[in-house]
Amino acid sequence: MSGSLVVGLRRLGALLRKEFLLLLRDPRMRFFVVVPPLIQLIIFGYAATFDVRHADIGLVDQAASRESRSLVAAIHGTGHCRLQRHADMAAAEAALARGRIRAIVRFAPDFDRTRRLQIVVDGTDSNSAQVILGQLNRALQQAAATQPPRIELVERNWFNPNLEDRWYFIPGIMANVVLIATLILTAMSVVRERELGTLERLMVTPLGRLEFVIGKLLPVALIGLFDVLLIMVIATLWFEIPFRGSFPALLVGSLLYLLSSLGIGLLISTYTRTQQQAMLLAFFVIMPLVILSGFAFPIANMPRAVQWLTWLDPLRYYLVVVRDLFLKGSGLFDHGFEYAMMTLLGLASMGLSMLRMR
Amino acid sequence: MAEAASRPAAEAVITATDLVRRFGDFTAVDHVHVSVAPGEVFGLLGANGAGKTTTIRMLCGLLPPTAGHIRLAEVDMVRHPRRARGRLGYVTQHFALYAELSVRENLALQAGLYGLSPARARERIAWALQHLDLEHLADHKARALPLGHRRRLDLAAALLHEPHILFLDEPTSGVDPLARQQFWELIYALAAAGIAILITTHYMDEATYCDRLALMHAGRIIAEGSPDDLLARPLPTPLLEVRGEGCAACSRWLADWPEVLEIIPHAGYLRLRLRPGTDPQAVIRRLPEEAARRGQRVEAAEPVAPDLEDVFVTLLEQDASP
Numbered sequence: 001m002s003g004s005l006v007v008g009l010r011r012l013g014a015l016l017r018k019e020f021l022l023l024l025r026d027p028r029m030r031f032f033v034v035v036p037p038l039i040q041l042i043i044f045g046y047a048a049t050f051d052v053r054h055a056d057i058g059l060v061d062q063a064a065s066r067e068s069r070s071l072v073a074a075i076h077g078t079g080h081c082r083l084q085r086h087a088d089m090a091a092a093e094a095a096l097a098r099g100r101i102r103a104i105v106r107f108a109p110d111f112d113r114t115r116r117l118q119i120v121v122d123g124t125d126s127n128s129a130q131v132i133l134g135q136l137n138r139a140l141q142q143a144a145a146t147q148p149p150r151i152e153l154v155e156r157n158w159f160n161p162n163l164e165d166r167w168y169f170i171p172g173i174m175a176n177v178v179l180i181a182t183l184i185l186t187a188m189s190v191v192r193e194r195e196l197g198t199l200e201r202l203m204v205t206p207l208g209r210l211e212f213v214i215g216k217l218l219p220v221a222l223i224g225l226f227d228v229l230l231i232m233v234i235a236t237l238w239f240e241i242p243f244r245g246s247f248p249a250l251l252v253g254s255l256l257y258l259l260s261s262l263g264i265g266l267l268i269s270t271y272t273r274t275q276q277q278a279m280l281l282a283f284f285v286i287m288p289l290v291i292l293s294g295f296a297f298p299i300a301n302m303p304r305a306v307q308w309l310t311w312l313d314p315l316r317y318y319l320v321v322v323r324d325l326f327l328k329g330s331g332l333f334d335h336g337f338e339y340a341m342m343t344l345l346g347l348a349s350m351g352l353s354m355l356r357m358r
Numbered sequence: 359m360a361e362a363a364s365r366p367a368a369e370a371v372i373t374a375t376d377l378v379r380r381f382g383d384f385t386a387v388d389h390v391h392v393s394v395a396p397g398e399v400f401g402l403l404g405a406n407g408a409g410k411t412t413t414i415r416m417l418c419g420l421l422p423p424t425a426g427h428i429r430l431a432e433v434d435m436v437r438h439p440r441r442a443r444g445r446l447g448y449v450t451q452h453f454a455l456y457a458e459l460s461v462r463e464n465l466a467l468q469a470g471l472y473g474l475s476p477a478r479a480r481e482r483i484a485w486a487l488q489h490l491d492l493e494h495l496a497d498h499k500a501r502a503l504p505l506g507h508r509r510r511l512d513l514a515a516a517l518l519h520e521p522h523i524l525f526l527d528e529p530t531s532g533v534d535p536l537a538r539q540q541f542w543e544l545i546y547a548l549a550a551a552g553i554a555i556l557i558t559t560h561y562m563d564e565a566t567y568c569d570r571l572a573l574m575h576a577g578r579i580i581a582e583g584s585p586d587d588l589l590a591r592p593l594p595t596p597l598l599e600v601r602g603e604g605c606a607a608c609s610r611w612l613a614d615w616p617e618v619l620e621i622i623p624h625a626g627y628l629r630l631r632l633r634p635g636t637d638p639q640a641v642i643r644r645l646p647e648e649a650a651r652r653g654q655r656v657e658a659a660e661p662v663a664p665d666l667e668d669v670f671v672t673l674l675e676q677d678a679s680p
């Protein structure tokens with residue numbers, strides 16, 4: 001019936017108009033849409049890295065020979081560390097225990113004869129310890145190689161030639177920021193109306209459930225897309241990360257991702273009565289979504305049972321899409337599986353929410 | 359003991375039969391019948407928790423009944439809730455429009471939600487602004503309105519789509535007496551235009567403004583009828599009014615009299631409810647002597663007609679101790 005369609009669109013239009021008016025008029029909302037995503041991006045962009053730069057290394061050179069000095073110069077020459085000299089091991093160990101240095105390189109008095117040197121690394125941060133050990137190892141091996149090697153290895157790192165952690169992390173941060181912003185906004189915008197009693201007033205009108213859901217979600221989806229574009233501009237212009245893929249693919253991927261993040265937000269709103277409850281529940285949901293997504297810890301390293309769980313995480317699929325788009329330069333049709341899974345999760349969470357809404 | 363509706367059910371626009379709502383083990387509404395005719399003002403009275411709001415929420419389609427039937431303007435609310443909703447207006451206990459939108463924007467939203475065409479919406483909004491005296495406030499944010507005006511905005515928003523039925527859940531609570539008076543004049547005007555009105559209230563004086571009343575207690579309607587019918591019921595507990603200088607002091611010893619059931623102090627006089635079967639004349643004779651013995655003065659003591667509150671208190675007592 002076209003008549004009822006017109007009336008339905010009228011209802012939807014009225015609801016959308018109200019949503020946008022309230023959104024634009026609320027200074028907290030305007031703030032929430034722009035500032036937290038920017039701050040998260042800038043802070044994480046600088047903080048989220050496994051690279052070890054400028055590590056403080058303690059040096060105990062009891063040999064003080066020509067050879068030990070040349071090795072020290074080689075370590076210094078990598079530019080990855082700052083050397084601190086200590087008179088003996090006791091002083092160096094105390095510095096390590098206090099966290100002033102992260103490793104000790106020791107040349108014993110008989111170094112020239114034994115040709116053995118000692119490296120002690122602070123293992124509390126196991127990842128950094130391995131990175132520092134690797135850096136020192138490489139520097140010392142190169143300096144000690146007196147004869148030309150018989151096989152020369154030529155290394156190439158594809159897609160990220162300098163192995164910049166930031167190139168890997170920033171697309172992931174984009175996915176996280178969009179998830180956090182849209183999921184919380186959706187849950188809050190429904191629960192706020194429940195708290196104020198305005199939801200009940202909406203429910204006595206002939207407004208249908210689907211019209212209500214569309215009216216609530218469309219504005220948040222637009223905000224999500226706005227955040228995607230904002231972050232993309234900063235990632236490429238400020239952090240100088242290449243965007244090699246197709247822009248339409250970014251739009252399609254983001255829309256499908258939003259379908260599931262909005263669906264989860266809506267589902268949260270059906271389980272909560274107050275904005276505080278919604279906020280708390282949202283955080284309980286967001287944490288595992290981030291950890292299981294492969295954002296920081298590779299899914300392949302997780303136990304099998306946990307890997308199955310990651311199938312339910314829409315962030316997992318969107319991460320693949322954005323990382324490939326930024327670094328590998330994939331196209332619109334390269335991520336059918338990810339698109340399908342995000343659509344599935346989106347429809348499932350929306351459907352469940354609609355059922356729960358009465 | 360609900361009495362038969364005083365009007366034939368055939369012309370009623372609100373008909374609810376055998377309405378039941380349970381929340382777990384708790385029965386909030388227990389086999390309630392409601393029928394309201396066009397142009398009738400029907401008052402639902404009762405303490406908090408008596409089941410008034412639950413009843414209204416079911417009638418509006420916000421809460422599915424556990425059992426029972428609801429027909430609103432010839433539409434089955436349980437089966438076709440969306441169609442039925444288009445025929446009712448609902449003003450909630452608390453302001454439920456958007457504080458950050460202006461009066462006009464709030465009205466435009468409601469007009470849109472009821473699917474009014476843009477031209478019709480403009481016409482109805484202009485009517486509502488004028489009729490409810492909100493024109494000068496049209497561009498003010500709802501947040502900035504005084505409570506009485508906010509209630510009027512609430513009412514205006516519920517009238518845009520010309521409903522056949524209006525539900526008002528304590529629409530005047532917290533509103534000053536003058537604004538309450540104006541609000542009731544509006545309600546009468548709407549009833550005169552043929553709208554069926556179901557209203558809940560705490561205020562007894564407002565109850566007398568209704569055409570018909572139902573008193574709810576513990577989920578059931580324990581009495582129903584016009585205010586005059588209810589007042590005309592013979593009360594088992596005789597009422598006395600006692601006047602005198604410093605007669606408030608009398609209540610100290612009056613409370614010990616076995617004949618006195620309850621003392622209701624007012625400014626300058628006392629109202630006594632006597633136990634069923636007491637001869638009021640005997641009490642009237644004893645009163646001045648007793649007062650004089652204690653150095654107090656009773657100028658007048660006489661039987662008075664009950665008001666609605668007396669009737670309801672008695673009905674509630676009878677219901678509590680069958």
